Amino acid sequence: MSRTNVILPYLRIRLRTLALFAVFVLIFSAVFFLYDLPREPLWYAVLLCLWIGCILLVLDFSAFSRRHKALHALKSSITLELSALPKPKCLLEEGYQELVAILFEDKRQLSSSSERNRRDLVEYYTLWAHQIKTPIAAMRLALQSRDDEDSRELLMELFKIEQYADMVLQYLRVESPSTDFVLKRYSLDTIVRQVVHRYAKLFIRQKIRLDFQELDCEVLTDEKWLVFVIGQVLSNALKYTKEGTISIYLEDREKKILVIEDTGIGISSEDLPRVFEQGFTGYTGRMEKRATGIGLYLCKRILDKLSHTITLESEVGQGTRVKIRLGTVDTFDPYGNVRLGGEV
Structure with a gap:
């Protein structure tokens, strides 16, 4: 002032x-x-x-x-x-400062208690997410020894359970202040093929055609987190595509815009502005009763931290197009200063 x-x-x-x-x-x-x-x-x-x-x-x-x-x-x-x-100059100012000190101490204690509870909760769910993988692995081994339709169906459901367990872990990690991002140059084609290979059985089981175009470029990113993001987007495409094609291609090689496009049920125009909000499922999610409202929120959070961007275009009954721009990232100049959104 x-x-x-x-x-x-x-x-x-x-x-x-x-x-x-x-x-x-x-x-x-x-x-x-x-x-x-x-x-x-x-x-x-x-x-x-x-x-x-x-x-x-x-x-x-x-x-x-x-x-x-x-x-x-x-x-x-x-x-x-x-x-x-x-320093207070009168009795009234001294009284106000005493009130501020009392409120400050109460806030400090509440903050400390809240942080302690949050840390305990994170430790519990992290332990749970790791331990649940043991029975999942045992069930997968048991089911793989049998070759019948019921076993294949249970393996698909087990795969979904594992996805949700991974989502819990990633949610806890991305919200943690100690999350580390290791930025290196990776082949985008190799990263996307990892994800496609993981979801190959779902493509086959749902009889969804994959139109994969070679992604001949390198990106500066964190491989682990980008694999998770692309997996979430591909999982959504498979979840809401009853029949047709899922296409993966580069829209702009210079800006390195990865596009994952499906011919699924689409998203209504009034829901589009809110799809990246935490817990928002929209009309499609309520009708299908399979949405958690966490997947796209996590994707947006992770890509923001990596200085990448994600946008979504969709029409009801026509499908959805997700664009991930990987050509920007926070980089450092020779003096160690951060250059936000530099082209890579």
Whole structure:
């Protein structure tokens, strides 16, 4: 806030003092007028008081402005400590600071308790997600030894369970402040083929045609996280495509825009702006009763952290086109400074 913007609040605070001074001047003027006393001493006294009052007012305003600037500067650090607060100049300010200290301590305790509970919850679900993989692996081995329709159907359902367990792990990791991203140059074709190979049985079982065009380019990214994102997008395409084709291709080789397009049921136009919101399932998700509202939210979060972008185009009954732009990433200049969104 500029000094000009501080003047009006200051004058409002000092309004009573200024009004009292004006009342005193009026009283003295009335007394001098009623008793027909000489006017010259009165005006001399008034001017002298006005001059001294203006000096004191300027000094007081300067001190007020400095304290206001100090408080304004504390906005960024007040959440960490209260020691930098200006010393109270009166009993009222001292009382306010005591109230602030009480609220600050309560907030600190609540924050500490909340963080402790969150950490316990993360540890529990991380342990659960890892331990659930043991019975999943045992069930897969048991089912693979049998070659019948029921076993194949159970293997597909087991694959979905494993997907959800992986989603829990990735959700916990991406929200963790200690998440590490290892950026290296990878072949996009190799990354996408990993994901396609993983979902090959679902393509075959659902009789969905795959139109895969060679992705002849390298991208600067984190392989583990990008594999997860592409897997989520491909999983959604398979989930909502009853028949037809899923196409994977590069739309722009320079900008490295990966497109995953399906001929599925599509998404309504009113739902499109919210598809990346946490927990949002939309009309399609409610009708199909298979959406969690987490997959696309996680994709957006992960790609934001990698400085990639994701957009989605869709029409009901026509299919969905997901575009992942991989040609931008946070890079560093020779001096170690971050260059946001640099072309790679």
